[in-house]
Amino acid sequence: MNSELKFIHTADIHLGRPLSFAGNPSQELLDIFNKAGENALKNLVDKSIKYEVDFIIIAGDLYDLEARSVKSSRFFLEQCRRLKKENIPVYIISGNHDPAGKKREPFEMPDNVHFFSSETAETKIFSKNNLKAVRIIGQSYREKFESRSMYSYYTAPDKALLNIGVIHTGLDKESKRYVPLSKSDLLSKTEIHYWALGHIHQNIEVNTESPAIYYPGTIQGRDINEIGKKGSLLVNVDQNLNIETKFMPLSPVVFKNIQIDINNRSEIKKISDLEKILIKKAKNVLDDLEKTEDEFINGFIVRWTIKGRTEINQYIKDNRKEVEDNILSELRRKFADQRPFIWSHSLVLRTADNLPQLDELKKNNKIFKEIDDLIKEIMKDDKLNEELIDEWGKIWQGSREDEDRESERFFADKDLKKEILDEAEKIIISEIIEGGDLN
Numbered sequence: 001m002n003s004e005l006k007f008i009h010t011a012d013i014h015l016g017r018p019l020s021f022a023g024n025p026s027q028e029l030l031d032i033f034n035k036a037g038e039n040a041l042k043n044l045v046d047k048s049i050k051y052e053v054d055f056i057i058i059a060g061d062l063y064d065l066e067a068r069s070v071k072s073s074r075f076f077l078e079q080c081r082r083l084k085k086e087n088i089p090v091y092i093i094s095g096n097h098d099p100a101g102k103k104r105e106p107f108e109m110p111d112n113v114h115f116f117s118s119e120t121a122e123t124k125i126f127s128k129n130n131l132k133a134v135r136i137i138g139q140s141y142r143e144k145f146e147s148r149s150m151y152s153y154y155t156a157p158d159k160a161l162l163n164i165g166v167i168h169t170g171l172d173k174e175s176k177r178y179v180p181l182s183k184s185d186l187l188s189k190t191e192i193h194y195w196a197l198g199h200i201h202q203n204i205e206v207n208t209e210s211p212a213i214y215y216p217g218t219i220q221g222r223d224i225n226e227i228g229k230k231g232s233l234l235v236n237v238d239q240n241l242n243i244e245t246k247f248m249p250l251s252p253v254v255f256k257n258i259q260i261d262i263n264n265r266s267e268i269k270k271i272s273d274l275e276k277i278l279i280k281k282a283k284n285v286l287d288d289l290e291k292t293e294d295e296f297i298n299g300f301i302v303r304w305t306i307k308g309r310t311e312i313n314q315y316i317k318d319n320r321k322e323v324e325d326n327i328l329s330e331l332r333r334k335f336a337d338q339r340p341f342i343w344s345h346s347l348v349l350r351t352a353d354n355l356p357q358l359d360e361l362k363k364n365n366k367i368f369k370e371i372d373d374l375i376k377e378i379m380k381d382d383k384l385n386e387e388l389i390d391e392w393g394k395i396w397q398g399s400r401e402d403e404d405r406e407s408e409r410f411f412a413d414k415d416l417k418k419e420i421l422d423e424a425e426k427i428i429i430s431e432i433i434e435g436g437d438l439n
Contacts, residue, residue: 004239005133005162008048008056008248010232011198012218013041014097015072017064019253020223021301022345023328029336029343032298036253038075040220043250043296044232045079049086051234055126056088057136059198059216060095060168066144068098070106077107084112091124092116094140095168095198096178116166118142121153125161137192138166145177149185156191162237163191168198171206186213193241201226203233203247212243220251224303224345227255229294252298255345256285263308264354271315275327278304282335282342289340299341304331307350309426316351324349352426368429375421385417 019033048056063072080090093116094100100118109115116122116138126134137154146168156163165186169179178199183206186195195213197206201221206213216233218226231250237243258281262268268277282302289297316323328347335342363369378384389396389412396412412420 005128005237006051006053007235007237008044008053008232009059009194009196009214009216009235009245010044010056010219011059011168011196011216012061012095012201013037013058014061014064014218014220014222015041015076016069017222019220019301021343022224023332023343025336025343029341032341033253036251036298037220037222038072039252040230040250040296041076041079043252044219044248045082047232047234047248047250048083048088052086053088053234054128055134055136056083056090057164057166057196058090058092059166059196060093060141061097061198062092062094063098065097066099066104068104068106073106077109080110080113084110088112089114089126091136091138091166092140093138093166093168093198094118096141096144096146099141099143099146116140121150121155123156132161134162134164136164136166141168146179147176148179149181150179151181151185151189154189154192159191159193159241162193162241164194164196165189165192166196166198170199171197183207183213187211193237194235194243201230203231205245210243212245214245216247220253221255224255224257224301227257229254229297249294250296252296254297254300256300256302257305258285258302259305259307261308262306262310262312262351265308265310268310268312271312271323271327274306274312275330278306278327278331279334282331285342286335286338286340297340299339299343301343301345303345304328304347305350306348309352309354311354313351313353316349317353320349350423367432371425371428375425378421379414379418388417 015037017037019036021033025033062076063069083090089112091114098104114124118140119142121137121139124136125132126136135156137156139150150167151165154165167179169181171181171183172178173180173182187207189211192211195211197213197215200215201218202215203217204215206215214233216231218230219232221227221230229249229251231248234246234248235243260277260281262274262277268274285300324347328344331344331347335344378388396410
């Protein structure tokens with residue numbers, strides 16, 4: 001390859017999928033939420049033109065549904081026409097949300113757009129300065145679930161050109177739904193320089209050496225579980241095929257989980273004291289945004305979690321839902337109309353009455369020490385972990401994979417298990433102390 005290359009790797013755009021925001025925002029905020037997905041894609045196209053990229057790769061799930069929204073498809077058509085004017089091609093594989101690619105498009109796309117076949121791995125050649133520069137190898141999903149491993153058919157005759165493989169996968173060898181393969185499978189294809197992956201909604205560096213393996217994540221979070229800035233990868237390739245990536249934030253709306261620990265904070269004596277802390281934290285979030293160079297963020301959707309043993313639990317424990325709703329309303333009143341805004345999605349009070357110093361209790365009481373040891377053993381032992389989840393019931397037996405998980409179930413990762421067990425330990429100790437049963 002005789003010249004440098006620059007391209008954008010994106011995925012999981014999910015056009016047509018609404019944001020989940022909770023509550024009843026104003027019409028102005030509702031418009032921002034409803035247009036967030038389209039605006040994130042427009043931001044991507046703006047950046048592509050600004051940086052004069054050579055091409056764009058979309059690694060699956062351009063649309064949220066197999067039956068395309070006509071409105072979303074027309075919007076995508078308009079963006080592709082903008083790219084055509086700048087001579088920027090777009091290479092697309094379909095994923096599990098939008099299988100069969102071009103066959104289901106309600107509009108004829110311009111000739112700078114290529115949907116890869118769902119029947120076989122296909123290679124497209126990108127040329128620069130009238131010379132072949134890149135091989136892009138891809139294959140679309142045929143149906144919602146795709147059990148073909150695919151990668152073994154991603155072949156290139158040599159490494160003279162930049163070879164890019166595009167796959168929509170969860171990188172799970174045992175998966176029967178989302179292209180079963182592993183990281184080692186991709187590493188074994190030494191002729192591929194860059195694996196452009198889709199399906200996982202987080203920006204992940206799977207492998208930074210050769211071959212480079214990346215997930216860009218989604219370009220706009222859709223619910224409170226997709227926290228943080230979302231965007232795409234700007235990929236630079238020099239004449240020696242060395243690869244550098246840069247994450248580009250694109251999302252107009254950012255979901256945040258803000259957790260505040262008020263454990264034994266003596267200055268918090270009333271609900272009004274807690275409100276002051278939350279208001280100060282919200283102002284800090286907006287102040288921090290002003291200090292960044294992020295040009296696209298319109299605001300935040302926040303889930304607040306307040307935890308700890310505190311004096312004000314006396315006002316909370318018998319009226320928890322009422323207190324939560326009251327504080328939530330106040331936060332919305334103060335920050336929803338600001339620009340940038342904070343829309344408070346929810347507020348959860350995980351508070352309890354004050355306890356004496358827990359470490360001292362464990363040190364000086366055999367019962368408390370045994371409880372602590374048992375919890376540590378549960379966290380270390382896989383069999384005890386399984387028994388724990390069985391005891392918690394089916395609601396906690398959801399799949400690790402978000403898209404496989406039923407809406408009424410949860411998946412408890414290691415951190416969540418520890419948090420629940422730590423709180424259970426405190427509740428048990430509190431009950432023993434209050435019951436006076438220490439012998």
